[in-house]
Amino acid sequence: xxxxxxxxxxxxxxxxxxxxxxxxxxxxxxxxxxxxxxxxxxxxxxxxxxxxxxxxxxxxxxxxxxxxxxxxxxxxxxxxxxxxxxxxxxxxxxxxxxxxxxxxxxxxxxxxxxxxxxxxxxxxxxxxxxxxxxxxxxxxxxxxxxxxxxxxxxxxxxxxxxxxxxxxxxxxxxxxxxxxxxxxxxxxxxxxxxxxxxxxxxxxxxxxxxxxxxxxxxxxxxxxxxxxxxxxxxxxxxxxxxxxxxxxxxxxxxxxxxx
Amino acid sequence: xxxxxxxxxxxxxxxxxxxxxxxxxxxxxxxxxxxxxxxxxxxxxxxxxxxxxxxxxxxxxxxxxxxxxxxxxxxxxxxxxxxxxxxxxxxxxxxxxxxxxxxxxxxxxxxxxxxxxxxxxxxxxxxxxxxxxxxxxxxxxxxxxxxxxxxxxxxxxxxxxxxxxxxxxxxxxxxxxxxxxxxxxxxxxxxxxxxxxxxxxxxxxxxxxxxxxxxxxxxxxxxxxxxxxxxxxxxxxxxxxxxxxxxxxxxxxxxxxxxxxxxxxxxxxxxxxxxxxxxxxxxxxxxxxxxxxxxxxxxxxxxxxxxxxxxxxxxxxxx
Ligand SMILES: Cc1cc2nc3c(=O)[nH]c(=O)nc-3n(C[C@H](O)[C@H](O)[C@H](O)COP(=O)(O)OP(=O)(O)OC[C@H]3O[C@@H](n4cnc5c(N)ncnc54)[C@H](O)[C@@H]3O)c2cc1C
Numbered sequence: 001x002x003x004x005x006x007x008x009x010x011x012x013x014x015x016x017x018x019x020x021x022x023x024x025x026x027x028x029x030x031x032x033x034x035x036x037x038x039x040x041x042x043x044x045x046x047x048x049x050x051x052x053x054x055x056x057x058x059x060x061x062x063x064x065x066x067x068x069x070x071x072x073x074x075x076x077x078x079x080x081x082x083x084x085x086x087x088x089x090x091x092x093x094x095x096x097x098x099x100x101x102x103x104x105x106x107x108x109x110x111x112x113x114x115x116x117x118x119x120x121x122x123x124x125x126x127x128x129x130x131x132x133x134x135x136x137x138x139x140x141x142x143x144x145x146x147x148x149x150x151x152x153x154x155x156x157x158x159x160x161x162x163x164x165x166x167x168x169x170x171x172x173x174x175x176x177x178x179x180x181x182x183x184x185x186x187x188x189x190x191x192x193x194x195x196x197x198x199x200x201x202x203x204x205x206x207x208x209x210x211x212x213x214x215x216x217x218x219x220x221x222x223x224x225x226x227x228x229x230x231x232x233x234x235x236x237x238x239x240x241x242x243x244x245x246x247x248x249x250x251x252x253x254x255x256x257x258x259x
Numbered sequence: 260x261x262x263x264x265x266x267x268x269x270x271x272x273x274x275x276x277x278x279x280x281x282x283x284x285x286x287x288x289x290x291x292x293x294x295x296x297x298x299x300x301x302x303x304x305x306x307x308x309x310x311x312x313x314x315x316x317x318x319x320x321x322x323x324x325x326x327x328x329x330x331x332x333x334x335x336x337x338x339x340x341x342x343x344x345x346x347x348x349x350x351x352x353x354x355x356x357x358x359x360x361x362x363x364x365x366x367x368x369x370x371x372x373x374x375x376x377x378x379x380x381x382x383x384x385x386x387x388x389x390x391x392x393x394x395x396x397x398x399x400x401x402x403x404x405x406x407x408x409x410x411x412x413x414x415x416x417x418x419x420x421x422x423x424x425x426x427x428x429x430x431x432x433x434x435x436x437x438x439x440x441x442x443x444x445x446x447x448x449x450x451x452x453x454x455x456x457x458x459x460x461x462x463x464x465x466x467x468x469x470x471x472x473x474x475x476x477x478x479x480x481x482x483x484x485x486x487x488x489x490x491x492x493x494x495x496x497x498x499x500x501x502x503x504x505x506x507x508x509x510x511x512x513x514x515x516x517x518x519x520x521x522x523x524x525x526x527x528x529x530x531x532x533x534x535x536x537x538x539x540x541x542x543x544x545x546x547x548x549x550x551x552x553x554x555x556x557x558x559x560x561x562x563x564x565x566x567x568x569x570x571x572x573x574x575x576x577x578x
Contacts, residue, residue: 017390017393017394018390018394019389019394019396024396037509038509094371095362095365095372096365096366096369096370096371096372096402099366100366119509121508121509124375124389124508124512124531125358125362125372125374125375126355126358126359126374127358127359127361127362127365127372127374128362129359130330130358130359130360130362130363131362131363131365131366133363133435133438133439134334134362134363134366134367134435135366137434137435137438138435138438139438139439140329140330140331140359140363140438140439141439142359143355145502155442158329159502159503160444160503161454161455161456161503162446162447162448162503163444163445163446163447163448164445164447165329165441165443165444165445166441166442166443166444166445167329167439167440167441167442168439168440168442169438169439169440170438173438173439178502179509180502220371220401220402221365221369221370221371221372221400221401221402221403222371222372222373222398222399222400222401222402223398223399223401224396224397224398225384225397225398225399226396226397227394227395227396227397228394228395228396229393229394229395230392230393230394230395236539236551236553236554236555236556236557237555237556237557238546238551238554238556238557238558238559239556239557239558239559240546240558240559240560241558241559241560241561241564241565243564244568245542245558245560245564245565245568245569246558246564246565246566246567246568246569246570246571246572247568247569247572248556248558249540249542249556249558249565249569249572250569250572250573250576252540252555252556253517253540253573254576256538258460258516258517258538259573259576259577
């Protein structure tokens with residue numbers, strides 16, 4: 001089974017994140033970058049599926065040069081090879097353009113399953129699985145907390161507000177996972193050493209046959225027109241409990257007409 | 260006036276509150292057209308309510324396919340309406356499924372998409388709060404039909420009664436639209452509490468609760484207030500409360516009128532999911548806990564003392 005797992009490098013959420021002053025795109029320079037947390041679960045699930053059913057795991061990412069760190073991490077966890085879509089022309093791409101670019105990249109590699117995390121910690125759109133399914137015409141098996149593969153049939157448990165839906169489709173399929181699905185492994189020393197020798201192919205916009213007039217910030221389908229840092233929140237009222245803390249909250253709520 | 264399509268969220272014959280918010284926002288942009296996608300018979304009971312909140316037209320799309328296919332039936336219906344009505348915008352709720360429908364529609368119609376909006380202006384410019392609330396941006400769509408998903412509780416629903424005309428359309432699914440099938444829908448817990456994502460009051464508990472059993476304190480307060488129950492990741496990771504109830508960056512994002520944080524320190528990843536709440540109350544024994552930086556009212560004290568007293572007090576004032 002050929003599994004392609006999508007990963008994304010994001011700014012560390014512990015750091016102070018910003019949009020750049022000049023073009024309101026993500027400021028990637030000023031903060032530490034890490035693999036998007038949920039993507040670790042996606043890599044883990046891809047590896048487990050490979051271990052159970054055989055095949056190969058290819059890592060796919062779109063991002064600047066620096067994203068090779070994230071690729072190496074996925075390879076050191078055990079993925080076999082990687083495809084890195086990297087081109088300055090892609091800077092500032094919106095979600096639609098990103099999905100179109102990733103779909104074009106996926107058309108160049110055999111895939112029975114496309115596995116990704118349900119959401120990134122920077123943009124937080126949770127739209128990529130749906131967009132890729134639409135762009136590629138594949139079954140959308142999104143929000144999975146459990147994945148089962150039986151021959152060409154893929155069944156997931158899709159987490160809902162009240163429980164789960166069992167959803168099924170045939171390969172090739174797009175599967176996005178939530179963090180409840182597994183416990184990602186740490187790369188072993190051996191894995192880290194082996195990752196250095198694994199093949200990473202870089203592809204540009206031209207390699208993918210995309211029209212340069214459709215990608216990047218200048219052609220994005222949406223734009224940020226203004227950004228403002230959060231105004232300092234008005235200091236609230238903090239009281240020490242003197243045995244009447246609960247009653248004090250109730251009083252406050254009543255004064256705010258919340259009771 | 261151009262039409263503004265509003266995808267209706269509904270369950271068991273009632274329109275969800277977020278849809279009334281969407282209709283209210285839609286009136287600023289144009290002529291609200293409510294689109295109901297559901298199984299046969301599900302649309303009729305909704306029409307009056309939609310008219311009461313200003314929908315001039317209710318488009319009903321009923322099919323058994325809606326029960327067996329997620330997302331794609333609504334995408335098919337909206338895509339054909341985008342083609343026939345040339346709407347000024349398409350508005351959906353920022354729920355998990357709402358965002359997925361918006362996502363597929365944006366690819367199919369090659370249109371820009373703005374998710375998790377907390378405000379919407381007459382020209383379609385949306386306000387979004389990003390990086391855990393650290394930055395507010397105003398964004399607009401440049402290509403195609405603006406597709407905007409709005410967070411629940413961002414707009415106060417206002418009635419504007421009209422006599423809605425109803426018209427029905429077919430749900431036409433192609434092979435790709437049928438590629439994924441729902442085998443069954445399993446309800447693990449069916450509580451009487453409101454759903455977390457669009458509740459107007461949320462009470463969340465964290466590691467300070469000390470055990471799963473102690474979550475009855477949080478539930479008791481939530482019930483007295485008529486709110487939903489949330490939890491920090493420390494609490495869901497410990498297995499004290501279901502993962503579905505996790506609030507934060509990797510959980511649900513909530514934006515209620517009132518958020519009560521009990522025994523939660525207020526880590527940035529938690530704040531990312533509740534920062535835009537209108538009023539925030541915190542109970543924590545540590546005066547240095549970062550949650551107090553956000554709180555409109557905070558009590559430094561032992562939650563095991565403060566919460567039961569609050570629950571009792573709310574009960575008294577409500578009765
Ligand atoms: C990538 C990533 C994603 C994450 N996503 C999320 C997310 O979605 N949601 C989330 O919540 N977290 C998330 N986290 C975890 C987050 O960083 C914190 O670890 C977590 O929110 C802490 O939960 P807590 O506040 O319940 O626990 P703690 O930080 O341990 O705080 C417990 C608080 O309870 C107080 N307390 C203890 N006993 C009492 C008492 N008797 N009375 C009153 N107060 C008491 C303590 O003073 C303390 O402030 C994420 C982390 C990472 C790295």
